[in-house]
Amino acid sequence: IDMEYWLACNEERAAQTRFGAVMCCCGPCAMYRRSALLLLLEQYETQFFRGKPSDFGEDRHLTILMLKAGFRTEYVPDAIAATVVPDTLLPYLRQQLRWARSTYRDTLLGLHLLPSLDRYLTLDVIGQNLGPLLLAISSIAALAQLVLTGTVPWWTGLTIVAMTLIRCSVAALRAGELRFLGFALHTPINIFLLLPMKAYALCTLSNSDW
Numbered sequence: 469i470d471m472e473y474w475l476a477c478n479e480e481r482a483a484q485t486r487f488g489a490v491m492c493c494c495g496p497c498a499m500y501r502r503s504a505l506l507l508l509l510e511q512y513e514t515q516f517f518r519g520k521p522s523d524f525g526e527d528r529h530l531t532i533l534m535l536k537a538g539f540r541t542e543y544v545p546d547a548i549a550a551t552v553v554p555d556t557l558l559p560y561l562r563q564q565l566r567w568a569r570s571t572y573r574d575t576l577l578g579l580h581l582l583p584s585l586d587r588y589l590t591l592d593v594i595g596q597n598l599g600p601l602l603l604a605i606s607s608i609a610a611l612a613q614l615v616l617t618g619t620v621p622w623w624t625g626l627t628i629v630a631m632t633l634i635r636c637s638v639a640a641l642r643a644g645e646l647r648f649l650g651f652a653l654h655t656p657i658n659i660f661l662l663l664p665m666k667a668y669a670l671c672t673l674s675n676s677d678w
Contacts (some may be wrong), residue, residue: 471639471651486541487586493541494525496551508533517573518674526572532578564662568669604663628655
């Protein structure tokens with residue numbers, strides 16, 4: 469799972485900062501100018517969604533507030549930070565559920581910002597939200613083919629496997645971590661657990677339970 473964190477920082481946020489704005493400054497890894505934080509503190513402490521208090525996804529929410537106020541957000545690859553992460557499946561799934569709800573909520577909040585930012589960031593936001601949808605459609609179509617026709621959807625399966633291996637290989641090479649190749653085993657978790665969970669998150673956006 470640590471490869472997921474590595475990718476989020478060293479690829480996703482590193483790419484975003486080249487185009488002028490990191491879209492989510494991770495909570496335990498972020499530093500803010502005090503004057504900027506004080507300016508937005510009241511808005512930050514009174515985060516609501518559909519009239520209900522919301523107390524997760526605060527890092528993404530604060531990032532959006534910073535960008536709305538005209539501040540710049542950057543990724544610093546030399547920074548050293550530590551955090552606590554889930555080490556078993558159930559806490560990991562609960563974390564991913566919170567993150568999914570936060571992503572959907574704050575994507576809506578930040579949509580009007582996109583025209584003022586680099587076009588790459590618009591493409592990035594679209595990709596982050598449509599990527600899981602396209603994977604879900606592909607998986608459902610493959611399952612339907614198997615059930616209705618009795619034929620194995622080889623092309624769909626091989627495409628997913630190839631993209632997974634390429635992604636893991638590039639990360640392993642760039643990070644110098646051969647064990648990152650094992651992240652390929654995360655694909656079944658993504659398809660069979662995370663995708664349904666993200667659909668559930670989309671249907672329960674108003675739920676702020678941890």
